[in-house]
Amino acid sequence: MDSRLEIRPFGPDDDVEAELDLRRRAFGPLGSAATWTARMQAVIDAGQMVGVFDGRRPVASARHYAMRQWWHGRSMPMAAVAGVKVAPEERGRGIGRALMTRLLADLAAAGYAISTLYPSTMPLYRSLGWENAGGRYEVVIPAHTLAALTAADPQLPSAPALATGPASMRRAAGADAAAVVAALGNAHQALRDNGPTTREPAELVRSLDDPDYFAYVADDGFLSYYWTNGHEEVEIDNLVAASAATARAFWQILGSHATMADRVRACVPPEDPIGWLLNDPTAVTSRTQTWMLRVLDPAEAIAARGFPSGVSLEAVLDLNDRDIPANSGPWTLQISAGAGKLAPAGGEPDRRALRLGPRGFAALFGGVPLATLRRAGLAAGDTHADDVLDCAFGGPAFMYDYF
Numbered sequence: 439m440d441s442r443l444e445i446r447p448f449g450p451d452d453d454v455e456a457e458l459d460l461r462r463r464a465f466g467p468l469g470s471a472a473t474w475t476a477r478m479q480a481v482i483d484a485g486q487m488v489g490v491f492d493g494r495r496p497v498a499s500a501r502h503y504a505m506r507q508w509w510h511g512r513s514m515p516m517a518a519v520a521g522v523k524v525a526p527e528e529r530g531r532g533i534g535r536a537l538m539t540r541l542l543a544d545l546a547a548a549g550y551a552i553s554t555l556y557p558s559t560m561p562l563y564r565s566l567g568w569e570n571a572g573g574r575y576e577v578v579i580p581a582h583t584l585a586a587l588t589a590a591d592p593q594l595p596s597a598p599a600l601a602t603g604p605a606s607m608r609r610a611a612g613a614d615a616a617a618v619v620a621a622l623g624n625a626h627q628a629l630r631d632n633g634p635t636t637r638e639p640a641e642l643v644r645s646l647d648d649p650d651y652f653a654y655v656a657d658d659g660f661l662s663y664y665w666t667n668g669h670e671e672v673e674i675d676n677l678v679a680a681s682a683a684t685a686r687a688f689w690q691i692l693g694s695h696a697t698m699a700d701r702v703r704a705c706v707p708p709e710d711p712i713g714w715l716l717n718d719p720t721a722v723t724s725r726t727q728t729w730m731l732r733v734l735d736p737a738e739a740i741a742a743r744g745f746p747s748g749v750s751l752e753a754v755l756d757l758n759d760r761d762i763p764a765n766s767g768p769w770t771l772q773i774s775a776g777a778g779k780l781a782p783a784g785g786e787p788d789r790r791a792l793r794l795g796p797r798g799f800a801a802l803f804g805g806v807p808l809a810t811l812r813r814a815g816l817a818a819g820d821t822h823a824d825d826v827l828d829c830a831f832g833g834p835a836f837m838y839d840y841f
């Protein structure tokens with residue numbers, strides 16, 4: 439990168455309008471400029487925007503949001519990287535690489551164990567250790583089919599009565615933001631979800647207070663949606679429900695719009711129960727986006743996530759991480775009773791080790807099977823623990839949020 443350029447965080451004296459100009463040139467027109475200005479100023483104030491500057495003029499920037507990500511029912515801090523961009527006339531000269539190298543070091547220094555991003559191009563992120571680890575899935579449902587959800591199987595002994603919704607369900611507004619985040623956490627924990635994120639309650643207040651955004655909260659779930667294309671389609675922002683009663687109640691609310699809306703569009707887990715609640719085979723769940731994961735601190739990431747309680751294993755991992763050398767070396771991975779521990783193994787690399795770079799480790803963490811990783815050139819070495827490692831990390835990981 440040209441020596442006239444400086445990489446540093448945006449500060450109070452930097453012009454947020456110059457950042458928005460970069461954004462417009464990289465990603466197209468902004469929706470509401472006032473909303474973006476406020477949002478980006480908050481990111482700058484939190485020290486979460488890094489730029490490449492030619493004097494006072496930013497020629498590239500990237501930001502991260504501080505979120506929590508749920509892994510098998512436990513959550514940990516996660517840096518969600520977004521808005522990576524270089525001014526069009528400055529591309530192809532190493533600026534993007536220098537920016538992302540600096541961001542990676544900053545996130546590791548800040549103590550994040552993991553980071554994710556939605557890529558529009560993969561080589562740059564791959565070269566720094568991010569790898570495909572999860573997806574964002576969408577289902578488009580003809581609204582009228584929601585009017586007749588399948589009943590519980592009559593042959594199921596003691597089938598639960600699902601006619602009435604959860605007693606705790608109520609409309610939610612901005613004042614309920616903390617209850618909403620708690621309900622989402624309750625649900626992701628109970629469902630042992632891999633991948634979903636939650637944000638700070640304050641970040642939800644504006645949407646929840648928007649009169650065109652409709653939200654319901656129950657103890658174990660949250661539904662929010664809005665109309666798009668006039669009243670042609672209902673688009674679901676969140677539908678997370680841990681119990682059968684809450685899931686059914688939320689889908690029934692959406693189905694009640696069938697006289698107006700043609701379709702309901704929802705971001706869902708790949709095996710959301712809606713696939714079993716509908717009698718219509720035309721509602722297909724498809725993967726719309728792929729997200730990449732970078733494990734910045736493997737020991738902390740393993741300690742902070744959950745694992746299936748029935749899985750017990752001990753394996754040696756030989757990790758090689760050029761950009762975060764402290765992660766390199768032989769490690770002993772122990773998993774039992776739902777918890778994991780990764781400790782330096784010491785000594786020479788074990789012949790019985792599973793060998794991974796940061797990309798293979800990130801994808802394994804996200805639940806990508808080792809048979810896939812070996813054939814993609816992301817894992818090598820001993821195979822004896824592959825089966826049980828697949829059970830321990832088992833995916834697929836998914837996200838609702840897009841950033």
Ligand SMILES: CC(C)(COP(=O)(O)OP(=O)(O)OC[C@H]1O[C@@H](n2cnc3c(N)ncnc32)[C@H](O)[C@@H]1OP(=O)(O)O)[C@@H](O)C(=O)NCCC(=O)NCCS
Pocket residue numbers: 464465521522523524525528529530531532533534535536556557558559560561562565
């Ligand atoms: C993607 C972007 C940030 C890269 O910045 P840049 O300064 O042009 O990238 P660099 O010159 O540092 O190149 C870094 C590496 O990425 C690769 N790369 C850059 N742009 C690429 C593209 N569009 N497609 C595939 N690879 C690309 C380069 O080949 C290079 O790899 P190498 O070092 O192995 O040769 C920049 O092109 C951009 O702003 N694009 C538009 C916005 C965008 O798509 N942002 C990404 C959002 S996830």
